Amino acid sequence: MATTHEQVVKVWIEPGCIVCDACETDCPEVFEVTEETCLIRPEAKSADFTKPLTPSIQTAAEGCPVDVIKFDTVEVEGEAPWAGQEEEAAAAGAPSGGGGGGGAKKGGWEPPEGPPDPAWAGLLETSHTSGSRSSGGPAVRVRSTTLPAKAPIEAVTAAVPDDAPPDALSATMVGVGLARPSASTAESIKAKGEEKARKTGVGSRIRIWLLLGWGGLLFCGATVGAALQAFIVPKVTKEPPSIFKAGKLADFPDVAVYEQFKGSQQVWIVRQSDDKLVALSTICTHLGCIPNWWPGDAKFKCPCHGSGFYMNGINFEGPAPRPLERHRIYLDGDTVMVDKAYLYREEKGQWDDANSYVMV
Amino acid sequence: METTAPAGRSTYRPPWRLLIGAALVIFMAIPIVTMVIFGDVPMPTSIDKFKEFTNRLSVPEVSLTFFFTPLFVAGFVFYKEWTKPVVAIPLGIVFTIFYFGSMVIDANYFAILEKPDNVPISMMLFGTGFLMWWAMRQAAINDENIRQGKPLLEGSKDDKVLVWPDLVYTELICIVIASAILVIWSIVLRAPLEAPANPEGPPNPSKAPWYFLGLQEMLVYFDPWMAGVVLPTMIITGLIGMPYCDTNPKGNGYYTVSQRPFIIFNWMFGFIVLWVVLIVFGTFLRGPNWNFYGPYEPWDASIQPAMTNINLSDYFWNGENLAGFGLGVGLPENMWLRELPGIIFTLAFCFGLPVLLARTVMRRMYLQMGALRFYFMAIHFVIMGMMPLKMVLRWVLTLKYFIYLPELNFNL
Ligand code: SF4
Ligand code: FES
Numbered sequence: 001m002a003t004t005h006e007q008v009v010k011v012w013i014e015p016g017c018i019v020c021d022a023c024e025t026d027c028p029e030v031f032e033v034t035e036e037t038c039l040i041r042p043e044a045k046s047a048d049f050t051k052p053l054t055p056s057i058q059t060a061a062e063g064c065p066v067d068v069i070k071f072d073t074v075e076v077e078g079e080a081p082w083a084g085q086e087e088e089a090a091a092a093g094a095p096s097g098g099g100g101g102g103g104a105k106k107g108g109w110e111p112p113e114g115p116p117d118p119a120w121a122g123l124l125e126t127s128h129t130s131g132s133r134s135s136g137g138p139a140v141r142v143r144s145t146t147l148p149a150k151a152p153i154e155a156v157t158a159a160v161p162d163d164a165p166p167d168a169l170s171a172t173m174v175g176v177g178l179a180r181p182s183a184s185t186a187e188s189i190k191a192k193g194e195e196k197a198r199k200t201g202v203g204s205r206i207r208i209w210l211l212l213g214w215g216g217l218l219f220c221g222a223t224v225g226a227a228l229q230a231f232i233v234p235k236v237t238k239e240p241p242s243i244f245k246a247g248k249l250a251d252f253p254d255v256a257v258y259e260q261f262k263g264s265q266q267v268w269i270v271r272q273s274d275d276k277l278v279a280l281s282t283i284c285t286h287l288g289c290i291p292n293w294w295p296g297d298a299k300f301k302c303p304c305h306g307s308g309f310y311m312n313g314i315n316f317e318g319p320a321p322r323p324l325e326r327h328r329i330y331l332d333g334d335t336v337m338v339d340k341a342y343l344y345r346e347e348k349g350q351w352d353d354a355n356s357y358v359m360v
Numbered sequence: 361m362e363t364t365a366p367a368g369r370s371t372y373r374p375p376w377r378l379l380i381g382a383a384l385v386i387f388m389a390i391p392i393v394t395m396v397i398f399g400d401v402p403m404p405t406s407i408d409k410f411k412e413f414t415n416r417l418s419v420p421e422v423s424l425t426f427f428f429t430p431l432f433v434a435g436f437v438f439y440k441e442w443t444k445p446v447v448a449i450p451l452g453i454v455f456t457i458f459y460f461g462s463m464v465i466d467a468n469y470f471a472i473l474e475k476p477d478n479v480p481i482s483m484m485l486f487g488t489g490f491l492m493w494w495a496m497r498q499a500a501i502n503d504e505n506i507r508q509g510k511p512l513l514e515g516s517k518d519d520k521v522l523v524w525p526d527l528v529y530t531e532l533i534c535i536v537i538a539s540a541i542l543v544i545w546s547i548v549l550r551a552p553l554e555a556p557a558n559p560e561g562p563p564n565p566s567k568a569p570w571y572f573l574g575l576q577e578m579l580v581y582f583d584p585w586m587a588g589v590v591l592p593t594m595i596i597t598g599l600i601g602m603p604y605c606d607t608n609p610k611g612n613g614y615y616t617v618s619q620r621p622f623i624i625f626n627w628m629f630g631f632i633v634l635w636v637v638l639i640v641f642g643t644f645l646r647g648p649n650w651n652f653y654g655p656y657e658p659w660d661a662s663i664q665p666a667m668t669n670i671n672l673s674d675y676f677w678n679g680e681n682l683a684g685f686g687l688g689v690g691l692p693e694n695m696w697l698r699e700l701p702g703i704i705f706t707l708a709f710c711f712g713l714p715v716l717l718a719r720t721v722m723r724r725m726y727l728q729m730g731a732l733r734f735y736f737m738a739i740h741f742v743i744m745g746m747m748p749l750k751m752v753l754r755w756v757l758t759l760k761y762f763i764y765l766p767e768l769n770f771n772l
Contacts (some may be wrong), residue, residue, distance in 0.1 A: 016609075020728070048758030065728050066609055103435045282559070290562045292649070296666040305565035305580045306650030308667075317667045318650070321583050322766040347766035 005080035006073040008054045009047035013038055014068045017334045023069060026060035029053055033070075054080075211234060242341035249334050249360060252277055257293045267327060267338055268293065272312050276357040279312045279327040279338040286320040300324070314346065326356045380437050384430045391417060407465050416655020418645060421755035428637050435496075436625055439617055440504065445499040452489070459485070466656040469759045472644055476552040480570050481643050488636055498615035506616070514614040564648045564661055573642030574635045580650065581750045583761065583771035591747070595630075598740040605733040622725075630744055668762035674699040695767055702763040706772055709746065715740035 013028055017038045022030040030044040030053060043049055050057060054073070061069040155172075160169045196208075244261070246269050250256055258269040266282045282290050289304035299316075300309040307318030314323045328342035338359065344356035351357075395401040395416060404410035417423060435442065442448060459482075463470040472478060502512050521527060554563065568576040579587040610619040617624055647653035648661035677691050677698065692698045714735055718726040726734045753759040763772040 198729045263558070266559055287579065287588065289566055290559055292561075292564060294662070294664060296662065297666075299664070301649040301664065303562055303649055306578065317669055319580055319582065319584075319587075319760075321761070321764070321769075321771040 003079050004075045004077055006054065007051040007076050008057045008071045008073050009050060011040055011050055011057055011074040012070055013040060014070060016066050016068045018066055020065055020174040022063045022065065023060040026063050027053060027056035030057055031060060076232060243337060243339045246279070246329075246336040246338050249277075249331070249336060249358075252336070252360070257295070259293060261338075262290075265338070265340070266290070267340065269329075269336070269338075270311060270313070272360065275360045277329060277336065277360050278313070278357045281325040281327060281340075281343070283325070284320060285315065285322045285324060286318070326351060328355045329358050330355065331358055377437055381434070384434050384437075388426055388430050391422045392641075395422075411466060411654075411656035415657045418654050420641060420645070420654055420751070424637070424641075425454050425752070425755075426632075428633060432629070432633055435492075436617070436621075436628070439496045440500040443493055443500045448493050448497070452493075455489070456486075462655065468658050469644075469655050472655075476549050477567075477570060478643055479549065481639065484636065485640065486572075488632070492632070495615055496617065499617040502614055502616050503618040512614045525762070546722055564645055565650050567616035567642065567646070570639060570643065573646075577638040578747060579644070581747070581754055585769075586772060591743070594740055594743055598744075601736055601740070605729065605737045607729065607733070626741065626744070634744070666760060667759050669754070671760045671764040672702045672705070672762050673698050673764055675757070675759070695765060699763050699765055702761070702772070706762050710739060710742060713742045 014133055018034070019033060019037060021033050023038060024033045030041060030050065032039045032041050044053075050071075057069075057071055061067075061071060098251050156171065156172050160172050194236075197291040244265055246261065246267075252269060252271045255271050255273050258271070261267045261269065262282055268280045268282060270278050270280055273277065284302045284304065284307055286302065286307045289302050291300040291302040291307065291309065293300050298311050300313075302308070302313075302318065302320070305319050307315060307320035308317050309320070309324055312323075313326065315321070326344040328339040328344070330337050330339070342355065344350040344353055396403055396413075399416075401416045402409040402412055404413040417427075442451065460473075463473055473482065498513055502514075505512055513533055567573065575587065575592065578591060581587070582591065606623065608620070608623075610616065611624075644655050645652055647657075647659040649664065651663065651665060653659055653663075673691060677687055677689055696703075717738055718731075722738070724736070729737065750759070750762075761771045763770065765771060
């Protein structure tokens, strides 16, 4: 099978360059990035010049973040002349760690200087380039020296070589005044608005309306805000007493969880196996749901995200980050009293506090 | 200035897609084969056995890891194939039959599906499915056209539309249609009101509104302030920041996958897997006590699988549960020292990893986006990746928290 390879015969840049310099890094022989846009160097307009640079032009085109670098190729018989170069470069690059990716060009292979194409050099000299994407017209406008202003369209067509980049024709037409680049939408809207303002003199009146509008908005906002602050602090505070009677000691005869205050006080009275009587809060330490006590499994299990707590309130499964909290519990005679105003947290070592349990 | 050596491209390309496809199929077959051959999961030869089979394979560690994620990846790799109507329509029909047909074979599934709360789930499933297909189909056609140098589906239409009347009219029509649907819906379907809240018996399971079930699922794996505050905030900041971070004009105004694979994959992963799939999980698979139940399993609240969660610090200092792992010296007294492994891990993951990415695999992206944009994106990216990571660690190592500082109400 005969090998063929591709060679670049023409490179051009479509509008939309974001001036990122990538192409000049990849292939400085062809691309020149200016302040405003990216140009093809004049000498690179010739196919003889670009052919040997095919690989780096392809790299640059791939590397362009907005894909505006376009090129035409021809199939050429035979092994690519740079095929060996590539391996050589890879071999040279590999031991050096491949760090930069570039810079591997050690073999001293240089592209031949192509003869500058006089026609294109001339065309570029007389051109004005603009990088504006929104101007809607071609990026290059050609001020032709050879064509008279208002030249007939045939003359323009004839003057533009066949292998010129696709937008050269329209660029030249713009240059000689045959075509006018259309204004961008934003430009035309702005122009219309300005014209209207000039005709009607509305420009100065609009300021008054704007002032009134914003002023009114601020005024309303301030009024509403002033009204709302009254809701920040509750007008009525209902604080049920934090202390309740949980019953006699004899009401808690077995090691068990006593649920009679779950609904009314959000407290479980738990008689632990070490004969401590504690008052556990029923608020899940994850997000505050109310777990259920499952005697068969001897665990509290929260229905919201599945946190599990042992009978003594220690968390062991699910997302709850800490054990259930204890309330203060104490004996008044032989009456068990619970004070919910106090919280005892295990992770802070507060469960050793004598107020957090009652020995039975 | 650096110059690049001429780089030709070799013409041989391994059949990547074929290899990936084969790998995915093998990966998805792993649980089926091992659980059926070596476990006690029956072959789905009768309806009862099919139910048992589905229930057993739908536990999240198996289904998320071995089915949903590979299917999601496959949907991406083979988007040109599956979006073809000849493939997509039969797929849709099979899914619809499975989805609604299951109501016939199982009472529990029927009970879930016919709950008025869950009507939106069905709408969401089919709506998302259809829209996914529609977008991917157009992307597939466009990508093929781009490859062949043909014009896009969207053509070279002007991408500017006037606000008035084009946009406002469209919005008005949408408002009218949406309101009409809501009104009809609320008349036809009774609002699922329940008894007043009762501290003695909260509903079991207590489920969030359907659209937050994914978040509720996240809460199982994270501390409340993480899953309830930080992560939702990051979802919002990420959504807000996305257009400012993404300066790449490709894909503007036309559908494509091949030109924007990274960003589309990420977006879809966050939305489809971490939001929609988790909602489906929360709806169909989370039962009483927020335990897992198969889709055809009766919700028996007294079934209480035992599980115990262990913190990273326990693993590190005690090495209790993994032989040969951990120091075995016991937890240090000082809480900072105790949580040091977790803190180092978290810092490295959230901040070190983005730097590493910028230096290595995402270097190109870093150069194009600039440091600020890149790190904004990358930090959101790795933290999104933390969710599946934490889930997997919970399943595999029963890991509870990376950092466990209940003294400061700080857990991660
Ligand atoms: S042509 Fe592309 S790579 Fe070159 S400066 Fe412009 S945007 Fe950058
Ligand atoms: S509120 Fe109890 S587990 Fe989340």
